[in-house]
Amino acid sequence: METMAGRRILALGTHPDDVELTCGASIARWVRDGDTAILVVATDGSRGGKDVDSDPRETARIRRNEQMEAAEIIGFEDVVFLGLRDGEVEDIPELRALLVEQIRRFRPEVAIAMDPLTVIHRNSYVNHRDHRILGMAFLDALYPEASNAAYFPEQLARGLEVHKCPELLLSATESPNYWVDVSETLETRFTALRCHASQIQLWLENGEVLIEEQRERAASVGAAQGMGYAEEFRRVIADQLS
């Protein structure tokens, strides 16, 4: 994978900040190596204010700006906001149509999302409902819907064409089988993560405790693979039945 520059990568983030919390260092590395990446952010993050007094529309506006800033640091060429309401993602045909449309529009060679099979992550994190539901919808949007003209034919009438993405990488997975050396770009991810000021201010020591934990985790994942810092994925290469 590292030898094939010039790929098109579509990363799906459920909320503004998910890519910066999970797999952004790999994407930063691949963009540096010559790939082109876009970020699709599904929800507006409007519940990220947490307390009862915060205005959801204002929270969404702030988080959109934070995501734009963070995406530029990672090196995304474009950011698409689907604008779903935070906390209310449902796996319905209308959602899959939105996802299929992005797949058919950008035509990625690599798609990245959080692993929807993760319900409890590393016995410490109950995976957010939006992550699980969006991830499952994305799997269906990729295989088979985007590549089958019988799904959402109105998109084809508008000029889009079917597309089968050959490779899928799932982050925040309990079943990793693929590791990426991010020794040169892990700090880029943390710089991008710090753009999410409205979120990190809610975390211990303005997010620095979490960043240190993630740095240690990347070091131990990397050490087990003979790398420096690493991010891990479940990698799926689509076969002809997908």
Ligand SMILES: [Zn+2]
């Ligand atoms: Zn999230």
